[in-house]
Amino acid sequence: MTDTTDFEAKRDIADIAVERYKQGRLTRRGFIAAMGALGILPALGSKVSAQANEIVVVNWGGTAKDVLEEVLAETYTAETGVPVVIDGSGPSAGKIRAMVESGAVVWDLCDSGAGSAIILEQQGITQPIDYSIVDKSKVLEGTAYNNGVGNYIYSYVLATNPKMLGGNVPQNWADVWNTKDFPGMRTFRKSVRGMLESATMAQGIAPEEVYSVLNTEDGIAAAIAKFRELRENIIVWGSGSDSQNLFLQEEVAIGNIWSTRAHLLKDQMDEGSFQVSFNGGVMAPGIWVVPKDNPAGTEEVMKFIAHAQKPELQVKWLELLGSGPINPAAAPMVPEELARWNPTSPENLATQILYNDEWYAKHQVAAEEMYVDALIN
Amino acid sequence: MGRLNEKVSYWMLVAPALTIMIVFYILPVLGIWEIAFTEPTTGVDNFVKMAESSAVKTSFVLTFRVAAITTLGCLLLGYIVAYSISNFANKFTPLMLALVILPFWVSVLIRSFSWIVLLGRSGLVNDTLRDTGIIDSPLRLMHNEFGVLIAMIHVMLPFAILPMMTNMRGISDAYVKAARGLGASEWTAFWNVYFPQTIPGVMSGALLVFVLSLGFYVTPALLGGGRVLMISEYITYQIQEFLNWGLGSALSVGLLVATALVLLIASRFINLRSALLERK
Numbered sequence: 001m002t003d004t005t006d007f008e009a010k011r012d013i014a015d016i017a018v019e020r021y022k023q024g025r026l027t028r029r030g031f032i033a034a035m036g037a038l039g040i041l042p043a044l045g046s047k048v049s050a051q052a053n054e055i056v057v058v059n060w061g062g063t064a065k066d067v068l069e070e071v072l073a074e075t076y077t078a079e080t081g082v083p084v085v086i087d088g089s090g091p092s093a094g095k096i097r098a099m100v101e102s103g104a105v106v107w108d109l110c111d112s113g114a115g116s117a118i119i120l121e122q123q124g125i126t127q128p129i130d131y132s133i134v135d136k137s138k139v140l141e142g143t144a145y146n147n148g149v150g151n152y153i154y155s156y157v158l159a160t161n162p163k164m165l166g167g168n169v170p171q172n173w174a175d176v177w178n179t180k181d182f183p184g185m186r187t188f189r190k191s192v193r194g195m196l197e198s199a200t201m202a203q204g205i206a207p208e209e210v211y212s213v214l215n216t217e218d219g220i221a222a223a224i225a226k227f228r229e230l231r232e233n234i235i236v237w238g239s240g241s242d243s244q245n246l247f248l249q250e251e252v253a254i255g256n257i258w259s260t261r262a263h264l265l266k267d268q269m270d271e272g273s274f275q276v277s278f279n280g281g282v283m284a285p286g287i288w289v290v291p292k293d294n295p296a297g298t299e300e301v302m303k304f305i306a307h308a309q310k311p312e313l314q315v316k317w318l319e320l321l322g323s324g325p326i327n328p329a330a331a332p333m334v335p336e337e338l339a340r341w342n343p344t345s346p347e348n349l350a351t352q353i354l355y356n357d358e359w360y361a362k363h364q365v366a367a368e369e370m371y372v373d374a375l376i377n
Numbered sequence: 378m379g380r381l382n383e384k385v386s387y388w389m390l391v392a393p394a395l396t397i398m399i400v401f402y403i404l405p406v407l408g409i410w411e412i413a414f415t416e417p418t419t420g421v422d423n424f425v426k427m428a429e430s431s432a433v434k435t436s437f438v439l440t441f442r443v444a445a446i447t448t449l450g451c452l453l454l455g456y457i458v459a460y461s462i463s464n465f466a467n468k469f470t471p472l473m474l475a476l477v478i479l480p481f482w483v484s485v486l487i488r489s490f491s492w493i494v495l496l497g498r499s500g501l502v503n504d505t506l507r508d509t510g511i512i513d514s515p516l517r518l519m520h521n522e523f524g525v526l527i528a529m530i531h532v533m534l535p536f537a538i539l540p541m542m543t544n545m546r547g548i549s550d551a552y553v554k555a556a557r558g559l560g561a562s563e564w565t566a567f568w569n570v571y572f573p574q575t576i577p578g579v580m581s582g583a584l585l586v587f588v589l590s591l592g593f594y595v596t597p598a599l600l601g602g603g604r605v606l607m608i609s610e611y612i613t614y615q616i617q618e619f620l621n622w623g624l625g626s627a628l629s630v631g632l633l634v635a636t637a638l639v640l641l642i643a644s645r646f647i648n649l650r651s652a653l654l655e656r657k
Binding site: 185190231234235236237238249250251369372373375376377 | 430431432434435436439493497498499520598602603604605606611614
């Protein structure tokens with residue numbers, strides 16, 4: 001299909017915006033907004049010159065945007081005087097790529113995922129992390145890539161409602177599949193992400209073996225078969241808020257949900273009617289990536305990442321959002337009542353595995369199809 | 378003034394609606410067909426994949442089953458309502474009419490969420506049954522096909538009632554009176570004299586509900602618990618989750634063709650023109 005969008009007209013409006021921006025009559029934020037509204041960030045020529053008087057950090061919006069603003073941006077500005085702007089418009093790999101390829105980079109730092117970080121690195125879209133400024137030892141092992149570095153952690157965890165289960169709570173994934181001793185409905189994600197791992201562990205396979213088993217066709221088939229076996233007891237969650245609702249309305253007593261949602265549920269549910277176990281959890285890291293030719297310059301952004309590594313800030317982040325500190329040194333500073341909800345406390349780290357993006361790159365599409373089939377057919 | 382003038386004014390009247398249909402419906406649909414045959418590769422790959430996937434087959438069967446049961450349910454309940462409103466005129470008739478039309482003013486989303494409040498594990502229905510001691514543990518009323526059917530029949534009911542009612546209001550009561558006068562029992566008079574006259578209304582109600590149900594999305598997505606995966610939700614899943622526009626488009630083409638086939642088969646047994654256009 002041919003694209004009939006009038007790029008000429010759009011480029012013209014964009015040029016006007018660029019002029020304004022250069023004249024200082026349009027703030028950078030306004031400029032980004034204008035470009036976004038036109039939907040033509042990629043259509044832009046390389047006319048925006050780098051002026052490192054602020055850092056634009058992009059994440060996925062919502063409460064996370066406000067928290068990032070409060071915890072990281074304001075503290076950095078207070079320390080260095082460099083203003084930090086948080087943009088919540090969602091830095092998908094596609095958008096970052098379009099921006100870099102068009103030569104009109106307006107983002108300095110993006111909250112991405114490991115999968116995107118790997119692809120963007122291969123395509124040469126992102127910059128290497130300068131590990132002389134960013135401290136490699138201050139992130140969880142396995143989350144420091146050449147062109148991306150760990151930012152926070154969220155986990156797929158075993159959540160339960162002890163009240164509904166009469167105090168008899170599943171301790172591991174094998175228990176979750178035991179409907180005789182633990183009756184009632186369970187919830188799993190409407191995608192294989194973080195789910196096949198639990199079905200594999202339910203077969204008695206050790207956590208560290210999970211991905212090597214799943215790397216075989218038999219391993220995937222066995223995990224899918226586990227879901228076929230359990231499906232009469234499964235309600236599927238699509239969005240994080242779905243999973244939260246299912247627990248709140250007591251539709252399910254057991255589930256494999258995100259630790260960040262669990263963090264909200266622990267405050268919303270009655271005392272003694274909600275708990276999580278990180279036993280057999282799957283940790284997924286958020287990854288910082290820096291687009292090539294970012295306007296604030298490499299050094300400034302690296303300094304900001306280093307700032308974000310400070311354990312006390314990461315603890316605050318955990319308190320407000322529930323995402324776990326990527327810096328293991330933060331664990332001792334976590335208030336006692338929060339420690340067991342922290343995905344990266346030493347006790348919880350010991351029982352979890354790290355989400356394997358390479359496996360997903362290879363097998364996800366085929367596995368998803370089989371998963372849907374197992375649930376409905 | 379000749380026929381030509383008449384023709385011109387005819388086209389002038391039709392043109393705005395026709396233009397809107399072509400620009401905003403026919404062209405996009407053609408675009409979908411094109412994607413189905415060209416992404417990611419040109420050819421019928423997407424359709425082969427579709428035919429081979431047992432998840433797609435299950436989803437198609439499920440979609441048609443849910444639509445068929447919804448249609449039956451709507452006809453049964455709707456016929457009773459339409460019959461009562463048309464044949465027992467009293468001071469409540471306007472109120473009853475209003476109650477039929479009222480749900481149209483509330484979004485499908487809200488109505489589906491209301492069913493969640495009613496049918497949930499600790500919803501109104503289960504709580505009431507438990508409090509009165511009829512059941513010990515909550516019934517599973519939603520997050521399954523049953524819940525989807527209840528809500529869909531509710532949402533679709535007005536689409537069944539309105540055509541049947543229009544039809545029934547046009548039926549003169551002289552026929553039934555004559556039959557009764559000639560000695561037919563109340564049932565015979567209804568079944569042999571009244572009912573056959575309502576067939577066009579029933580058919581247009583049935584077609585309307587069935588075709589709308591085939592493409593239904595919101596209600597099954599909310600009340601199905603992810604396991605009542607109707608084809609429209611499957612399409613969304615392909616496009617949003619996997620950016621698989623090719624297969625997603627192929628699925629919509631499949632649904633469109635299947636729906637057309639149903640209409641074609643239906644037209645062999647009932648006169649579509651009289652069922653849909655002439656409600657007498």
